[in-house]
Amino acid sequence: MTASTPARTGDAERGTLDKAADENFPVAPFFLPRAWRDDLMAVYGFARLVDDIGDGDLAPGGADARLLGVDPEEAEDRVVLLDAFEADLRRVFDGTPHHPLLRRLQPTVRRRDLAPEPFLGLIAANRQDQLVSRYETYDDLVAYCELSANPVGRLVLAVTGTSTPERIRLSDSICTALQIVEHLQDVAEDLGRDRIYLPAADMKRFHVQEADLARKTTGASVRALVAYEAQRARDLLNEGAPLVGSVHGRLKLLLAGFVAGGRAAIAAIAAAEYDVLPGPPKPGKGRLLREVGVTLRGEG
Numbered sequence: 001m002t003a004s005t006p007a008r009t010g011d012a013e014r015g016t017l018d019k020a021a022d023e024n025f026p027v028a029p030f031f032l033p034r035a036w037r038d039d040l041m042a043v044y045g046f047a048r049l050v051d052d053i054g055d056g057d058l059a060p061g062g063a064d065a066r067l068l069g070v071d072p073e074e075a076e077d078r079v080v081l082l083d084a085f086e087a088d089l090r091r092v093f094d095g096t097p098h099h100p101l102l103r104r105l106q107p108t109v110r111r112r113d114l115a116p117e118p119f120l121g122l123i124a125a126n127r128q129d130q131l132v133s134r135y136e137t138y139d140d141l142v143a144y145c146e147l148s149a150n151p152v153g154r155l156v157l158a159v160t161g162t163s164t165p166e167r168i169r170l171s172d173s174i175c176t177a178l179q180i181v182e183h184l185q186d187v188a189e190d191l192g193r194d195r196i197y198l199p200a201a202d203m204k205r206f207h208v209q210e211a212d213l214a215r216k217t218t219g220a221s222v223r224a225l226v227a228y229e230a231q232r233a234r235d236l237l238n239e240g241a242p243l244v245g246s247v248h249g250r251l252k253l254l255l256a257g258f259v260a261g262g263r264a265a266i267a268a269i270a271a272a273e274y275d276v277l278p279g280p281p282k283p284g285k286g287r288l289l290r291e292v293g294v295t296l297r298g299e300g
Helices: 005-022 034-055 063-067 078-094 100-112 117-131 138-148 150-159 165-185 187-192 200-205 220-240 249-271 285-296
Strands: none
Touching: 034 063, 034 078, 034 100, 034 117, 034 150, 063 078, 078 100, 078 117, 100 150, 117 138, 117 150, 138 150, 138 165, 150 165, 150 249, 165 187, 165 220, 165 249, 200 220, 220 249, 249 285
16 A cells, blocks of 8 residues: 555545535535434445446546455446445445445444445446436336435434334435436436436427437427426425424424425426526525425425
8 A cells, every 4th residue: 555545545535525515405414413414424425426436427546446446457347346335335234344435334334223225225226327228117217216316315214213114105205306306407417428317208208309308408398398207306295295294303404405405406497497408407595495494384
């Protein structure tokens, strides 16, 4: 190990965690107890890193691959990296992981008695991204969200000690909605990765071709399709919103932030007249705060 390796390792870890500021909703806001913030950031670090592996967005230099024991010649192979990452995740539960973000996760797993299944689901979603780039039906997309998004909400409930079957059901609705909203914001970016998360059956219904998604501005058919999917996400958020009223204190505010973040993002998409191709419509802080208030009052 060279003298510069620890610095590179720290840079890779910080770079991953710094992305929390770009999310649609606060990952671990200041008002939470410190122990919750630390544990939620540990979970976020895992989720962000596995997404970066699956998307090919790792920091340049190959530090993450080296930490995972991947041969330099295979450092660009996402499937190999995901396999190595899963092996390191399993060390969280029965050994000592190599990657610093997984070492950071290990105390959280032990303290909160977290199961491996949600983490494995997130890895499985990123493996699926290497094999599946189109979804035929809305149900197919929802099944993908069960791997790519719902585990995050389940982990939040587990970290805060508030899991019940009904809360998990409501959380799944919220998380699926948030994933769909993110896909709507990122239609152009996803197409650049040769991925389309708009169901093919819906594209056909609205007379949308893949070539329409590659344009610089959004045509009427694409706008109608985006509006249709946005309404589906809004309905899912409304279905899951009672989760907020089922808890108390600072957790109530956190969960309201998740729901409000989704609602504010949908409002931003609508304000852009569903023209998502020039770039992701993002809500302002004022709109987000208003949505938090509406969600807390149970008016949404």
